[in-house]
Amino acid sequence: MEERLKEVIGNEIGAALLARVPDVLILREVLGYHADDVAEMLDSTVDSVNSALERARTALQRHLPPGEHEPPPVPDSPAAQELAEKFVRAYQSGDIDGLVALLTADVRVSMPPIPYEYHGRDVVGRFYASIIGQGRTYDFVPTRANGQLAFGAYLRGLDGIRHATGVIVLTLTGDGISAITRFDNSVLGCFGLPRTLP
The missing domain is CATH 3.10.450.50 (Nuclear Transport Factor 2; Chain: A,)
Structure with missing residues (x-):
């Protein structure tokens, strides 16, 4: 399971942050905490939290059934x-x-x-x-x-x-x-x- 998660989210995150991806998702997306607060809670950096969240979102998007969601329009398009x-x-x-x-x-x-x-x-x-x-x-x-x-x-x-x-x-x-x-x-x-x- 961990190897599959690494493959989906990206090996460069590292084992420590990889274990925190569900925490980051829950704290940011479900509970609505700011990235600064999540970084402090997880003893990490804001950049690491944002990176984990973005990769998790991308991974989840890729695994939705086809046609479930279209990609967003390009910003400022x-x-x-x-x-x-x-x-x-x-x-x-x-x-x-x-x-x-x-x-x-x-x-x-x-x-x-x-x-x-x-x-x-x-x-x-x-x-x-x-x-x-x-x-x-x-x-x-x-x-x-x-x-x-x-x-x-x-x-x-x-x-x-x-x-x-x-x-x-x-x-x-x-x-x-x-x-x-x-x-x-x-x-x-x-x-x-x-x-x-x-």
Whole structure:
């Protein structure tokens, strides 16, 4: 089993890190810990944690049944930009149907450190209807997170000031969004984003 795992993930990871790959996957992907925290927990480096996570993701992707997921569009490609624009337009206008149309059937929404997740178009659609379908107005500031499309999300207040609600990261698969992860305001500084916009 270990030899097969080495073959799938890559021999250069080394035996010590190889044993940690399931831990890295669980801590980063399931529990939503930041790479710095995982590195500290595993007495490793951030680069090693990110490398293990990327290799594990690649290995898992390779072993999905054919047609299960298409590769994501190239970052900054017209396809990726078009998907981002459609997401922002649907979110800002409260167009739940338009938003749901952009999602893959197995879409996952998470909001670390909150331990709850929403899975599937119907559930995610109902969740977003409760958030953005209430006459609230959002603005987005584009950024990137681990090479993925991301946005600083700001809610317009009655005082005319836009208050940050966190950072939204999109995971793209083919021509759809397979995951949406919203991080709270504590990460804004990591992206150089302010807490309010005039």
